[in-house]
Amino acid sequence: MKKVSLSTCDDCPSKKDGIFCHLNFSEIEDISHHKITNHYKKGQDLFVQGTHPFGLYCISSGNIKLTQTGVDGKESILRIVHAGDILGHRSLFTDEDFAKTATAMEDTEVCFIDKKYILSVIEKNPSVALNIISKLSRDMGNAENKMSSLHQKNVRERLAELLLSLKATHGVHEDNRWRINLKLTREEMATMIGTANETLIRFMTEFKDAGIIEQEGKIIYIKKVDELLEWANIHY
Amino acid sequence: MKQPMHIELSSDNIEKITAHFPSKIYKSNSTLFYEGQIPISGYLVVIGSIQISKKKKFKKMLSSGSLVGFTELLNKTPSQISAEVFPNTQICFLDKSTILEVCKVVDNELSNLLQTFLVAKS
Numbered sequence: 001m002k003k004v005s006l007s008t009c010d011d012c013p014s015k016k017d018g019i020f021c022h023l024n025f026s027e028i029e030d031i032s033h034h035k036i037t038n039h040y041k042k043g044q045d046l047f048v049q050g051t052h053p054f055g056l057y058c059i060s061s062g063n064i065k066l067t068q069t070g071v072d073g074k075e076s077i078l079r080i081v082h083a084g085d086i087l088g089h090r091s092l093f094t095d096e097d098f099a100k101t102a103t104a105m106e107d108t109e110v111c112f113i114d115k116k117y118i119l120s121v122i123e124k125n126p127s128v129a130l131n132i133i134s135k136l137s138r139d140m141g142n143a144e145n146k147m148s149s150l151h152q153k154n155v156r157e158r159l160a161e162l163l164l165s166l167k168a169t170h171g172v173h174e175d176n177r178w179r180i181n182l183k184l185t186r187e188e189m190a191t192m193i194g195t196a197n198e199t200l201i202r203f204m205t206e207f208k209d210a211g212i213i214e215q216e217g218k219i220i221y222i223k224k225v226d227e228l229l230e231w232a233n234i235h236y
Numbered sequence: 237m238k239q240p241m242h243i244e245l246s247s248d249n250i251e252k253i254t255a256h257f258p259s260k261i262y263k264s265n266s267t268l269f270y271e272g273q274i275p276i277s278g279y280l281v282v283i284g285s286i287q288i289s290k291k292k293k294f295k296k297m298l299s300s301g302s303l304v305g306f307t308e309l310l311n312k313t314p315s316q317i318s319a320e321v322f323p324n325t326q327i328c329f330l331d332k333s334t335i336l337e338v339c340k341v342v343d344n345e346l347s348n349l350l351q352t353f354l355v356a357k358s
Contacts, residue, residue: 034332036312038273048266054258054277054329112276116333 008032009111012060017084019058019135022127031121035111040064040104046087049101055114057087062108063170063182066100076191079142080105080182082169089132090139092118105182150194153233158193159203160232163213167222177214178222207231241288241295241317243303243353245280250301250328252346253280256338259328268305268319268327274312275305275319277329284325289318306330306353 009020009028020028037060040046046057049069059081066079066087078100081087091098092115104110113121122129149158163180170182184192190200207213212228214221222228245253259282269275271290279286280303288295288304295317298304308315309332321327341347 036274036276036309036332038276040270040273044270045267048264050263051266052260052329054331114276114331114333116331116337120333 009035012058012111019086019128019131021131023125027121027125031113034117035113037109037111040108040110042104042106044104046102046104046110047098049099050097052097053088053091053115055112056089056092056118057102058111058113059083059085059087060109060111062110063105064102064108064110065105065188066102068100074191076194077188079139080169086132086135090136155193155195155199156203156206156231157233158195159189159200159207160228161234162189162193163207163220163222164225164228164232164234166220167225171222176223178225180220180222183218241304242298243306245301245303247301249349250280250282252349253303253330254282254328256346257328257330257334259326261326262321262323264323266321268321269315271316271318272314274314275309277331278306278309278335279304279319279321280328280330282326282328285322286325286327287320287322289320290316292318303330303353306335310335310354 009018009032010025012018020031023031046064047053061083063080063082064087065077066081067075067077069075087102088098122132149161153161166180166182167178170180171178172181186200186204187197190197193200204213208215210227212222212224212231214223257280268279268286281298281300283300285297285299286302286304287297304317304319305315307313335350338344338347339350
């Protein structure tokens with residue numbers, strides 16, 4: 001029977017950003033031996049809202065969207081995770097069901113480590129726990145910022161903020177502009193800032209007319225970061 | 237040689253497994269694993285049913301006592317099938333760490349049972 005090639009954590013493109021970055025070679029080898037590596041095609045779910053978590057997912061490559069479906073059946077994107085990020089850690093420690101659905105946005109490589117094993121790794125290596133705490137803290141900070149934006153900012157400011165955050169996570173600098181290396185539909189972008197499709201399209205046109213962004217096909221380019229910062233009403 | 241899609245367990249053996257591994261009831265449809273992937277757990281249907289498909293075509297329904305993904309998980313081989321669970325189905329999850337822990341014990345009833353699954357499907 002066909003065997004899957006065993007990619008090791010040591011070769012992982014996201015090793016330097018991952019939770020195991022401080023472990024030594026033999027510890028990494030042990031995890032590589034135990035973990036399960038899978039490829040998910042665009043649109044395939046890693047897990048579904050309401051199901052039970054029984055391990056930790058480490059994103060090796062690709063982008064994954066975390067969505068929540070409301071009582072009206074509407075889907076909102078809460079977060080996009082990429083290489084080096086982990087998934088399932090919050091539900092794992094609280095022993096609650098997944099509150100979100102994780103779906104691959106493109107072909108993605110994801111490693112899975114079961115709960116019992118990851119807890120034993122944490123017990124032996126406090127650096128792994130610290131790295132998870134660091135990721136949780138960052139996630140919490142982002143969630144707080146998003147919540148205050150939804151309450152305090154208008155749609156123009158929220159859209160500018162979203163473009164800046166996509167630049168930080170998926171931006172590639174080329175030819176004096178920033179290319180957002182992530183294909184999002186208008187609908188997906190609208191749910192990320194809590195607005196209607198039509199409103200988002202109107203503001204995107206305004207940003208383009210002001211020369212702040214450009215679009216080639218589905219790819220967005222940011223041309224004027226300073227102006228975008230002003231429009232977002234944030235200064236960092 | 238053609239591999240069987242699943243292992244059938246008697247009600248006695250279902251009891252032995254569920255006494256040692258956690259079970260959960262699914263509230264909504266969910267894919268347990270996709271064709272070509274290594275399952276991240278062994279899945280035993282306790283109550284209800286799961287749908288097996290291959291190349292996006294329906295193959296069969298499996299009900300109580302069916303264990304899928306077990307050998308693929310331990311051998312790290314990709315599954316030849318996709319498995320989807322339906323709402324109100326109770327699934328028992330056989331995680332790799334616990335399986336390996338149980339199998340280390342020599343001459344234990346559960347350990348012997350799990351080892352027969354490996355032989356039965358290989």
